[in-house]
Amino acid sequence: MIVSDVDVVILNYRTSELALQAAESAAREGADSICIVDNGSGDGSAARLLKSSAGFARVLPLSRNLGFAAGNNRGAGCTSRQLVLFMNADAELQPGSLKAMLRPFDDPAVGAVGPSLYFPDGREQGSAGLFPTPWRLTTALLHLDFFAERWGCPLLASNDFRRSGAYHGPVECLYGPCLLVRKAAFDSVGGFDETFFLYLDETDFFLRLRSAGWVFFRAADSHVIHHGGQSAKGIPVQSLVFMQQSRSIYGAKHFSRTARFYVAFISIIGNLFRLLIRFFSADERARYWAALGWWLGWTESPDPRKALHG
Secondary structure, three states: OOHHHEEEEEEEOOOHHHHHHHHHHHHHOOOOOEEEEEOOOOOOHHHHHHHHOOOOOEEEEOOOOOHHHHHHHHHHOOOOOOEEEEEEOOEEEOOOHHHHHHHHHHOOOEEEEEEEEEOOOOOEOOOEEOOOOHHHHHHHHOOOOHHHHHHOOHHHOOEOOOOOOOOOEEEOEEOOOEEEEEHHHHHHOOOOOOOOOOOOHHHHHHHHHHHOOOEEEEEEEEEEEEOOOOOOOOOHHHHHHHHHHHHHHHHHHHOOHHHHHHHHHHHHHHHHHHHHOOOOOHHHHHHHHHHHHHHHOOOOOOOOOOOOOO
16 A cells, blocks of 8 residues: 555644644645645634645535534545545544554555654654453443553453553454554444543544454554643543543443343442532532433533433
């Protein structure tokens, strides 16, 4: 595979400056087919992007915010090449990163490749994940996964801490800020499930890809800066409620009825646990109160599409 086999899709929601940086980083890597999807930002982002990216990127303005899954699906609908590079607006390719992600596709079984992710200050981020199970959700919600890496105990891990850093090879799942996906694999599972608005959409996508026989690869020699959570930081309460909603949707798709009841129970316990920790600020406590309320019925879904799930 070569760079000319890649279509780039960048999803923007009210982060037009970062989206432009993402597009410029892709262009510097040799990408010549770049589409920025403005996900109904409503803040003038689409107009700014149309003006600033003229000549090296297209802009696809959506009339309303459709969420991560649907926004990326709309972008993918404009692609025709063998590979699609999905980038969050807050991701930035580093020199040589795109070519490094291309190499694993020499194996026809590889459906997607992810880079190693870094904060702007050079600290490493997690880039390989594990599929959620009731036990893994328990370790995360009760903070047991804090001890997983410290003690070297994978049983307590909710994330794949062993496949980070210099690890180069197959992984169970990849994180969504920057993903190079084989278009045939994407089409084979119908793209991202638009039932999800935010969070766990890529995890569900990879679980379905794995069921279809595709494998995934982490390219350690591909470095991408991920600023992290830029679209969600302006809606801290809603973003945590979205996580609860997505966890419920994911469970409804992939867990047994008993497991779904257990996940709801442990989510309630996990949010109560955080509410009882006194060092949390009032703002943090408000977030967890809203998250608890989603499971117990007093918090409505913040999904702007007004689709209630769970």
